[in-house]
Amino acid sequence: MPNLNVFADEHILSPAEQTWKHYSSQQIAMAALWALGLLFFLLVFAPFIAPHEPDLRQAHLLLQPPSWDDKGTVDYFLGTDDLGRDVLSRLLYGLQLTFGNALLISFIALIIGTTIGITAAISHGLLSSTLHHIMDTALSIPSLLLAIIFISVLGPGLDHSLLAILLASIPQFIRGVYLSVYQELQKEYIIALKLDGANNYRIIRYGVFPNIIETLVNLLTRAISSAIIDISALGFLGLGAQRPLSEWGTMLSGATDLVFIAPWTVVLPGLAILVTIFIVNIVGESLRQSIIAGID
Amino acid sequence: MPEKIIDIATTTRVQPLLRVEKLGKTYINPTGFFKRQEVIAVNDISFSLNRAETLAIIGETGSGKSTLARLLAGVITPTTGNIYVDGCKLDASNTDLRCRSIRMVFQDPETSLNPRTSVGQILDAPLQLNTDMSVAKRAEKIAETLRLVGLLPEYATFYPPMLSSGQKQRIALARALILNPKIIIADDTLSTLDISLRSQMINLMLELQKTIGISYIVVTHNMGLVKHISDKMIVMHQGECIEQGCTEQLFSHPTAALCGQILSNQYNMKKQRG
């Protein structure tokens, strides 16, 4: 018998493998992924890497410039602030407060929002139409404003601001997930799956889920970057993290008087916020593009 | 007791494979807060179908052909009427019987196959859900079904975007065939294919009918195809069945005036075009 197995040496890539192949062929995306990996490393090991305590005040080392300045020292690599605290250590701890909390909030919002969104899309009835009206109202208010309203009720503080941002970001997930699951459920391959005798769980898990990952990645990217902005904005306004916490927005607000004497105390936390959002967005957007590229 | 005698007579008579009684579907569209509009898409249709027969459903656009096909496949639930397979009534309580006996091939293979699941997974789902075969048995069955529709078993590892539309159509047919159904419903399945692929598919379907004895219900606008493959036909107009019967007889002697018009219109249109 002739060997009909012509495909034997050709490995068929699964969508996940195809996504990775597309992603890893983009240099900027890969650089951003490494940078994100570094951020995660710093996030977890910040207490071990930070050279000083974030709150350690040294009266003899006020406003020490960064190490590349003539008057700077390597011991205080990014200089010190007006209370003699090491800026590098504060930024590293701030990574946990700003980026870490933004990640935490976004993942919790993802889980809650996805659950509600999927439930609503399946039970298209009273639940979904009620939800629709509530969501429309909630989404017409910017999330930062919504967070400020929550805080005016709860009172300022890091915990309250996190709770407020969480509550403000859940509607985005519900809305996004609801819409894409609802659209997905109209597709013929879902009807075909139903005719195979699949129950709701199976339809969602095997029919819908693989096709909404792209939406989830997109929503998560946006949620993380807007959470970073909201946390630091509330910190800057004095409604979120309070001094002496080294949350990046709080660090900025404490340093605004020093713009001309010690610009590094303002520029560095600002840069940290900017770079983190930049990295998150590049990774998220490239990942989304690669997932889409996987199907054609 | 005359009724009882009739009852015994009907049950002892050979059952048709599929019997449809007074099937109807009314869509209710909310047009305002309290106003709603009723669309009678299918009204009071009855017919029966035997093993290895082909039934063609024809009619103008919007006459309710797809709705009827979807009712039979169980995509939508009828507002009135009943469907019996081998004398067994189909309803919500025995969906597995319906899954195993009536399967549907959708119009467009581009949208009826999930782009992110492999062909193997697509074909595995009905087996997993309706049989208790082992993993190895299922893989064997998938390979066998792929061969049946003229594809190599290696296609099980492919994903739909990698296939041509003719191959996708074959996969869709394989998904319908894999549970050894008695009836396959094809809603306009063939009209999206080009002529050579279409004739390939038709030959494949006719061959399967000869070897396995499957019955088909075919919705189509193509009168040549109706003449070629069908034994019986139903002519629909605005949700009603205006005529049904043997294909040859209807083509030569349509009784309803409207029916004759539809048949000759569509047949001539096809002749003019191709």
Ligand SMILES: Nc1ncnc2c1ncn2[C@@H]1O[C@H](COP(=O)(O)OP(=O)(O)OP(=O)(O)O)[C@@H](O)[C@H]1O
């Ligand atoms: N989901 C729905 N809701 C409300 N009305 C519907 C729905 N689906 C179909 N209809 C209506 O039912 C009627 C029959 O539609 P159907 O799709 O069965 O026609 P068809 O004969 O298949 O037409 P075509 O030849 O164009 O495919 C149409 O008037 C249509 O508007």
Ligand SMILES: [Mg+2]
């Ligand atoms: Mg139709």
